[in-house]
Amino acid sequence: MKKAIIYVRVSTDEQSEKGYSLQHQEDRLRQYCQQQQIDIIGFYKEDHSAKTFERPAFNELLKFLKTKRGNVDLLLFLKWDRFSRNAADAYSMISQLTKLGVEPQAIEQPLDLNIPENKIMLAFYLAAPEVENDRRSLNVIAGMRRAMKDGRHVTMAPKGYKNARNEQNRPIIVPSKDAPMVKWVFEEVAKGVLSIKEVWRTARRKGLNVGRSNIWYLLRNPIYYGKILLPAYKDEETKIISGLHEPIISEDLFYEVQDVLDGKKRNPKPKYTAREELPLRGFLQCPRCGRALTGSPSRGNGGTYFYYHCTNGCKERVKAEEVNKCFTKELARITIKDKYITLFEKAAEHYYHQNQERKSEKEVQTEIDKHLQRIKKAQQLLLDGELSAAEYKEIKSQYEPEIAQLERKRQDIEQMDANLLEYVKGTADLLRNLLRYYNNATLPVKQKLIGSIYPKKLIYEKNEFRTTEVNEVIAAIRRLGAAEEKREKEKAPETGGQSEEVIRIGSIQSL
Known part of the structure; x- marks a missing residue:
C-alpha cells in the first residue's frame, strides 16, 4: 500500500x-x-x-x-x-x-x-x-492609480484621518478626532523650540496614540496638507496630486516643519529691539568668557552712548561706535581684487557647463527609485496575501513622506542649477562692491550680510577682529587668487583662469 x-x-x-x-x-x-x-x-x-x-x-x-x-x-x-x-x-x-x-x-x-x-x-x-x-495584480494597481489620480487616498487612513464614504459611496478619508492634535504636533515642531522627542511625549500625554518612530513618518507625510503622492510606474513619473480630502494643515506649515527636520530652521533667538547703532549685536563673542555679547544704550555726559557688553559678569564692555568703525575696516581688508572675482566667474561658468547633470541630483533620484521599489514590493506582497493591510500601510506611510521630501530636494537642486550663473553674477557684483553695499544697506540687510560672510561669531579685541573662518565662497576665491599670484610669480603658463576649486551652490546662494 x-x-x-x-x-x-x-x-x-x-x-x-x-x-x-x-x-x-x-x-x-x-x-x-x-x-x-x-x-x-x-x-x-x-x-x-x-x-x-x-x-x-x-x-x-x-x-x-x-x-x-x-x-x-x-x-x-x-x-x-x-x-x-x-x-x-x-x-x-x-x-x-x-x-x-x-x-x-x-x-x-x-x-x-x-x-x-x-x-x-x-x-x-x-x-x-x-x-x-x-x-x-495589474488590475488592482491600475484601479488604485486611477483613484489616486482622481485625488483619492486608497489605503487605510493615516493618523488624524478616518476611512469613510462620500455621497457616491466611494471611499474617502475625513479628519478624525485626532486631527486637532496632529495639527498641534506640526505647529509645535515648526516653532523649533522643543525637540521631536519632546513634542512626541507631550502629544502622547494629550492622547495621540502614535509610536516614537511613526512620528517622523507623520511629519513627512504630504497627505496632511491635502496632497497625495503618486509613485512612478512604468513610463509615468512620480507626481504630487491634489487630494479630494480635507487638509489638516497648510502647505506653508508643512514645509516649515520639513525645514526644521532638515536642520535648516534654527531655534528662535531671544527677541530684542533692533538698533541702527548696534548692527553687530548677536554676532560678537566675548573674548574673556566666550559668551555672546549683547548691546544697549547708556546715558551720560549729556548724551546717549551705545556699547556692546557681556551679561556673564566678566565686565567686558566696548564702545559700539569704535567696534562698528573697525568692522568696516575689516570688510575693506577682506575685499578681493577684481581680477580674482573675474577669475571666479570664469571658473564657476566652466564648472556649470561641465556639470549640467549634477551627481547629487542623480543620488537623490536613486534614493527615490529605491523607496518606490520598496513600496511596489510591499504592494505585491499585499496582493499575494503575505502582508496585512496594516503592515502595508505602515510601510507605505514610512516611505511616501521620504519620497515627497526627496522630490522637493531634487527640484531644489534643479532650480539651483538653472539659476547658478545668476547667483554667480550677483555674488560677484556683491563682492566687488562689498563695503559700499554694507555702508548703504538697511539694518536687516547689514545683519544678513554679516551672517552670510561670517558663519561663526566674531571676536573683537585690541582694536581688531579675529574669527576662525569666513564664507566658503570668499575663502575659495581668496585661495584661488593666492594660487594665481603664485603662478604669476613663478611665470607659469596660462591656464585659462579655470580652477579645480569646487564651491557649493548653497554657499554662493547664501551671499
Missing part, C-alpha cells in the same frame, strides 16, 4: 471570493485515498499565499519528508494551484521532492510526469494561476 501526505491550502481572499474551503479539500483527498487504498501518514493545512514556498505548514511538511526519507510515496493535493502559483518555484520544488522519493500529484488534475508530453499540461496548470495572479 502506498503512503501519502495530504496537503490543503487556501488564502483568505480565495476563500471569500471563490468559495475554496480547507474542509472541502480535506474531505475530497481523504475520500480519494480511501478509494485508491492509499495510507495517509500525514496531513498539513494552512491559510497562506502560494506565491512562494515560504509557507509555515509546507516548511514543516518538507522537514518531515527529509526525516522520513523513503517512507512517503505521494504528496497529494486537490489541484496544482494548491501546490503553487509560481511556475519556476514549482518546477524547483518538484525536483526537490523527486530526489526525496516523493511524487507530487493533484487528484483533480492527475498527470504522469514520466510521460514527456504531460509536462506541457503541467506547464499550463502551473502557469494559469500565475497569469491569474499577475492579471489581478
Whole structure:
C-alpha cells in the first residue's frame, strides 16, 4: 500500500471570493485515498499565499519528508494551484521532492510526469494561476492609480484621518478626532523650540496614540496638507496630486516643519529691539568668557552712548561706535581684487557647463527609485496575501513622506542649477562692491550680510577682529587668487583662469 501526505491550502481572499474551503479539500483527498487504498501518514493545512514556498505548514511538511526519507510515496493535493502559483518555484520544488522519493500529484488534475508530453499540461496548470495572479495584480494597481489620480487616498487612513464614504459611496478619508492634535504636533515642531522627542511625549500625554518612530513618518507625510503622492510606474513619473480630502494643515506649515527636520530652521533667538547703532549685536563673542555679547544704550555726559557688553559678569564692555568703525575696516581688508572675482566667474561658468547633470541630483533620484521599489514590493506582497493591510500601510506611510521630501530636494537642486550663473553674477557684483553695499544697506540687510560672510561669531579685541573662518565662497576665491599670484610669480603658463576649486551652490546662494 502506498503512503501519502495530504496537503490543503487556501488564502483568505480565495476563500471569500471563490468559495475554496480547507474542509472541502480535506474531505475530497481523504475520500480519494480511501478509494485508491492509499495510507495517509500525514496531513498539513494552512491559510497562506502560494506565491512562494515560504509557507509555515509546507516548511514543516518538507522537514518531515527529509526525516522520513523513503517512507512517503505521494504528496497529494486537490489541484496544482494548491501546490503553487509560481511556475519556476514549482518546477524547483518538484525536483526537490523527486530526489526525496516523493511524487507530487493533484487528484483533480492527475498527470504522469514520466510521460514527456504531460509536462506541457503541467506547464499550463502551473502557469494559469500565475497569469491569474499577475492579471489581478495589474488590475488592482491600475484601479488604485486611477483613484489616486482622481485625488483619492486608497489605503487605510493615516493618523488624524478616518476611512469613510462620500455621497457616491466611494471611499474617502475625513479628519478624525485626532486631527486637532496632529495639527498641534506640526505647529509645535515648526516653532523649533522643543525637540521631536519632546513634542512626541507631550502629544502622547494629550492622547495621540502614535509610536516614537511613526512620528517622523507623520511629519513627512504630504497627505496632511491635502496632497497625495503618486509613485512612478512604468513610463509615468512620480507626481504630487491634489487630494479630494480635507487638509489638516497648510502647505506653508508643512514645509516649515520639513525645514526644521532638515536642520535648516534654527531655534528662535531671544527677541530684542533692533538698533541702527548696534548692527553687530548677536554676532560678537566675548573674548574673556566666550559668551555672546549683547548691546544697549547708556546715558551720560549729556548724551546717549551705545556699547556692546557681556551679561556673564566678566565686565567686558566696548564702545559700539569704535567696534562698528573697525568692522568696516575689516570688510575693506577682506575685499578681493577684481581680477580674482573675474577669475571666479570664469571658473564657476566652466564648472556649470561641465556639470549640467549634477551627481547629487542623480543620488537623490536613486534614493527615490529605491523607496518606490520598496513600496511596489510591499504592494505585491499585499496582493499575494503575505502582508496585512496594516503592515502595508505602515510601510507605505514610512516611505511616501521620504519620497515627497526627496522630490522637493531634487527640484531644489534643479532650480539651483538653472539659476547658478545668476547667483554667480550677483555674488560677484556683491563682492566687488562689498563695503559700499554694507555702508548703504538697511539694518536687516547689514545683519544678513554679516551672517552670510561670517558663519561663526566674531571676536573683537585690541582694536581688531579675529574669527576662525569666513564664507566658503570668499575663502575659495581668496585661495584661488593666492594660487594665481603664485603662478604669476613663478611665470607659469596660462591656464585659462579655470580652477579645480569646487564651491557649493548653497554657499554662493547664501551671499
